[in-house]
Amino acid sequence: MTGVPADTAPSRRRLHWLDGLWPWLCAASVALSLLMLGALLTLLLVRGLGHFWPATLEEVTLRSGETFAGQAVREVALPQQPGDERLYFTGNRDIESVRWRWVAIDDIAMQAQPMDLIRLERSPWDDFIGRLVAIEQHDQRWEGDAAWQQLTSLLALPVSQRPDSQLLLITASGQAVQQPLANVVSAQAPNAMTWRQKTLAWSQSVWRFLSEGPRAANTGGGVWPAIFGTVLMVILMSVIVTPFGVLAAIYLNEIAHQGRLTRFVRIGVRNLAGVPSIVYGVFGLGVFVYGIGGSLDEWFFSETLPSPTFGTGGLLWASLTLALLTLPVVIVATEEGLARIPEAQREGAVALGATRLEMLTRIVLPMAAPAMLTGMILAIARAAGEVAPLMLVGVAKLAPQMPVDGEFPYLHLERKFMHLGYHLFDTAFHGDDVQAAIPLVYATALLLVLIVLVLNLTAIFLRHYLRRQRGSEC
Amino acid sequence: MLCAPWFANDNDMTSPRLTTSRQPLRLLQDRVATGLITAGGVGVLLAILAIGIFLVWETLPLLAIGDALALTTLTPLAWGTLKAALSALLFAIPVALGAAIYSALFMSARLRSRIKPTLEMMEAIPGVVVGFIAGLILAPWVERHLASALVVMIWLPLSAGLAGFCWHLAKTRLRRRLPLCWAGLWLVPWLAFMVTVALWLTPWIEQHWLGGDLRQLLYQRFGMDYATRNALIVGIAMGFAVIPSIYSLAEDALADVPKTLIEGAQALGASRWQALWKVALTAAGPGIFSAVMIGAGRAVGETMIVLMASGNTALLSANPFEGMRSMSASIAIELPEAAPGTQTYHLLILAALVLFIFTFLVNTLAEVVRHRLRRRYRQLGSMS
Numbered sequence: 001m002t003g004v005p006a007d008t009a010p011s012r013r014r015l016h017w018l019d020g021l022w023p024w025l026c027a028a029s030v031a032l033s034l035l036m037l038g039a040l041l042t043l044l045l046v047r048g049l050g051h052f053w054p055a056t057l058e059e060v061t062l063r064s065g066e067t068f069a070g071q072a073v074r075e076v077a078l079p080q081q082p083g084d085e086r087l088y089f090t091g092n093r094d095i096e097s098v099r100w101r102w103v104a105i106d107d108i109a110m111q112a113q114p115m116d117l118i119r120l121e122r123s124p125w126d127d128f129i130g131r132l133v134a135i136e137q138h139d140q141r142w143e144g145d146a147a148w149q150q151l152t153s154l155l156a157l158p159v160s161q162r163p164d165s166q167l168l169l170i171t172a173s174g175q176a177v178q179q180p181l182a183n184v185v186s187a188q189a190p191n192a193m194t195w196r197q198k199t200l201a202w203s204q205s206v207w208r209f210l211s212e213g214p215r216a217a218n219t220g221g222g223v224w225p226a227i228f229g230t231v232l233m234v235i236l237m238s239v240i241v242t243p244f245g246v247l248a249a250i251y252l253n254e255i256a257h258q259g260r261l262t263r264f265v266r267i268g269v270r271n272l273a274g275v276p277s278i279v280y281g282v283f284g285l286g287v288f289v290y291g292i293g294g295s296l297d298e299w300f301f302s303e304t305l306p307s308p309t310f311g312t313g314g315l316l317w318a319s320l321t322l323a324l325l326t327l328p329v330v331i332v333a334t335e336e337g338l339a340r341i342p343e344a345q346r347e348g349a350v351a352l353g354a355t356r357l358e359m360l361t362r363i364v365l366p367m368a369a370p371a372m373l374t375g376m377i378l379a380i381a382r383a384a385g386e387v388a389p390l391m392l393v394g395v396a397k398l399a400p401q402m403p404v405d406g407e408f409p410y411l412h413l414e415r416k417f418m419h420l421g422y423h424l425f426d427t428a429f430h431g432d433d434v435q436a437a438i439p440l441v442y443a444t445a446l447l448l449v450l451i452v453l454v455l456n457l458t459a460i461f462l463r464h465y466l467r468r469q470r471g472s473e474c
Numbered sequence: 475m476l477c478a479p480w481f482a483n484d485n486d487m488t489s490p491r492l493t494t495s496r497q498p499l500r501l502l503q504d505r506v507a508t509g510l511i512t513a514g515g516v517g518v519l520l521a522i523l524a525i526g527i528f529l530v531w532e533t534l535p536l537l538a539i540g541d542a543l544a545l546t547t548l549t550p551l552a553w554g555t556l557k558a559a560l561s562a563l564l565f566a567i568p569v570a571l572g573a574a575i576y577s578a579l580f581m582s583a584r585l586r587s588r589i590k591p592t593l594e595m596m597e598a599i600p601g602v603v604v605g606f607i608a609g610l611i612l613a614p615w616v617e618r619h620l621a622s623a624l625v626v627m628i629w630l631p632l633s634a635g636l637a638g639f640c641w642h643l644a645k646t647r648l649r650r651r652l653p654l655c656w657a658g659l660w661l662v663p664w665l666a667f668m669v670t671v672a673l674w675l676t677p678w679i680e681q682h683w684l685g686g687d688l689r690q691l692l693y694q695r696f697g698m699d700y701a702t703r704n705a706l707i708v709g710i711a712m713g714f715a716v717i718p719s720i721y722s723l724a725e726d727a728l729a730d731v732p733k734t735l736i737e738g739a740q741a742l743g744a745s746r747w748q749a750l751w752k753v754a755l756t757a758a759g760p761g762i763f764s765a766v767m768i769g770a771g772r773a774v775g776e777t778m779i780v781l782m783a784s785g786n787t788a789l790l791s792a793n794p795f796e797g798m799r800s801m802s803a804s805i806a807i808e809l810p811e812a813a814p815g816t817q818t819y820h821l822l823i824l825a826a827l828v829l830f831i832f833t834f835l836v837n838t839l840a841e842v843v844r845h846r847l848r849r850r851y852r853q854l855g856s857m858s
Contacts, residue, residue, distance in 0.1 A: 024634050024641075024657070026575045026580070028572070029570070030577060030661075032665060033573055035662050035665055035666060037595075037596050040604075247515055247518060251514065251515020255515070267842075268838075269522065271841060272525075274775075274837040277775070281806075282529070282805060283525045287524070327518065327521075356507075358500075358504075385598070385600030385601070388601075392805075425602050429782065448603060449600065452599070452600055
């Protein structure tokens with residue numbers, strides 16, 4: 001080291017200092033990415049699943065003497081002055097015309113959690129929070145505890161067998177209300193529940209979220225039609241995209257002359273995977289909906305014109321558009337699989353006298369089947385999360401009819417459908433009460449992320465497993 | 475390539491067991507199937523080509539109208555698209571490249587085989603979910619705590635440096651327990667802790683140095699307006715979505731740099747920094763360039779995140795705290811209402827064409843560069 005000239009010494013020291021610093025910055029960027037991903041998933045999990053947990057109801061008495069009951073949602077610092085304010089969900093929109101209430105914490109004189117507060121989920125209106133006084137059924141009448149037991153036993157019956165009953169309710173501020181039983185979906189007294197009952201209630205409401213249709217302008221109820229629409233659209237799409245994608249890949253890899261043109265086509269197909277999805281949506285709208293759909297209407301459905309049948313967005317056009325969008329994914333994945341098959345296998349088959357068709361169907365395709373499957377799963381995963389093109393070609397915020405029903409021809413390709421991603425977007429941004437919708441939006445987002453992640457993980461594991469198997473074969 | 479010899483000589487190779495009556499049938503089947511596959515393949519490729527043709531065809535009527543109108547309508551949208559993409563890339567490029575360098579050159583092989591798929595999984599998270607979190611959760615929070623958000627952004631790299639400094643001071647036993655090759659993992663709680671510290675300290679900093687209210691200060695001193703959904707939010711959200719694609723490609727390029735090159739440089743007396751900067755980054759430069767290009771293509775075309783997190787106001791301002799409206803979001807909002815054949819319809823399709831051409835060119839460039847790079851690596855590998 002004595003040979004180092006004196007004038008390079010300072011620059012070496014500076015470099016040494018950088019040498020120590022930059023690996024840490026790089027490591028921190030990995031950590032930051034992981035942190036963001038983890039934070040996003042945790043937020044979705046906690047808020048999405050936590051919404052279904054029966055929340056404690058509080059009875060609050062203000063300094064002004066006013067009393068109300070509700071569920072505490074969050075606390076925020078008061079603007080321009082010290083102290084916090086708390087947001088309560090109070091429900092009872094039919095009675096008090098608002099269902100949210102901001103209260104400065106300093107104004108609260110007393111808060112309690114009485115056991116007899118109940119929360120009713122109702123079908124035309126949203127939640128009721130208050131107390132149950134009595135149940136009247138024809139000439140019978142139950143009061144107090146007996147009324148609550150009668151209510152839970154009535155709600156356990158199927159909807160069609162519930163007798164005509166009236167609930168006499170009273171809000172925390174003392175207003176009496178009559179409520180027909182027919183409108184009540186479920187009842188809870190969360191303050192009186194044990195942990196086990198709460199867990200049970202939680203799993204029931206998760207199930208209802210997955211299996212019921214939306215209520216109260218998408219701010220309540222479940223997402224079943226959206227799940228159904230998403231799955232149906234994705235199935236249709238994969239039925240369309242898989243054969244065509246595989247066909248194109250076989251043509252490119254096995255039949256076409258491997259020259260410059262084929263290489264250009266291959267690069268072009270690969271690049272189409274990077275073209276924004278909205279461009280495909282524009283193509284779908286212009287060609288499928290206005291072009292093909294418009295012509296179909298003129299030829300076959302001219303009696304219903306000017307109201308369009310196929311000339312407007314629908315299930316068929318949405319699946320076709322997404323099929324086009326995911327075509328490059330399937331082609332690329334299948335081609336990779338085909339390219340990995342050793343040339344010796346093909347030559348061996350041909351040497352034994354097989355025609356090209358026999359070589360393809362008996363040797364090449366079975367060996368490439370896993371790659372095709374991977375391509376299809378990746379296509380499904382991409383399509384399930386895609387929303388932008390669907391907004392142009394046929395998704396609806398609230399479809400009046402399901403695309404599959406008992407009427408001939410059972411599968412209605414021209415109908416609009418609901419989609420989880422669009423449902424999320426619409427409820428979060430176009431609802432009349434975004435505050436009430438946000439917990440459900442979290443749950444929907446969690447569901448969507450879970451579906452997409454599970455599909456992607458399946459593709460990864462499948463590929464990994466098959467590669468290892470292939471590796472032991474060779 | 476595969477065809478001529480066996481096709482022509484098939485009759486000579488007939489095995490005695492096959493009756494001659496089945497032979498023509500097999501050949502016919504084969505010809506028909508080949509024809510069908512060719513037709514299908516070419517048809518699919520033509521359908522893909524049709525996208526470009528359709529977009530060009532539908533924008534032709536605009537030529538008759540004249541381009542002045544198109545220019546005035548599309549300029550704010552193009553500006554919005556660029557602004558959104560730039561702010562996303564500003565956030566994504568340093569983080570993604572840093573992560574790529576770390577995981578290609580430092581991370582232990584076992585950790586790397588776990589972390590890489592995890593980060594690539596980020597790409598699968600639907601844009602609509604990221605947009606919802608950004609637009610409805612992050613944006614209102616940042617509006618109320620602007621100073622905290624900015625402090626966290628400055629504080630995070632500093633705290634990473636601080637971690638490195640503490641590590642160098644620490645005892646050897648602790649260093650062995652927390653090695654650099656696992657730092658990607660154990661820095662996560664450290665960063666989370668540092669974010670908490672920053673959030674806790676910010677009100678005090680804001681009170682003492684920033685006059686109590688940063689937004690007020692920005693408005694009075696620089697005349698900057700603040701919109702709830704702005705370029706900052708879009709940058710973070712879309713950066714989050716773009717990071718995995720840049721990371722994945724850049725990491726591939728860096729990991730493929732022949733190890734002999736870096737080892738050779740270090741043997742000749744280069745420090746690790748010099749070996750990285752002068753050798754690894756130079757060798758993988760084209761790959762990193764193509765990774766950034768692919769990321770840019772994705773940022774330009776992303777629709778749902780911009781739609782949900784940008785406020786959709788067509789402004790021509792460079793202020794990072796104001797919203798914008800991008801071309802893709804405009805298409806998503808306006809096209810369903812525009813009747814086919816009207817001027818708006820054609821203009822929106824022109825916007826789609828611009829997006830199509832831009833992303834196609836950028837991706838082709840990236841692909842070509844990557845091809846060249848792969849060839850160069852093969853040469854380098856064969857030399858050693």
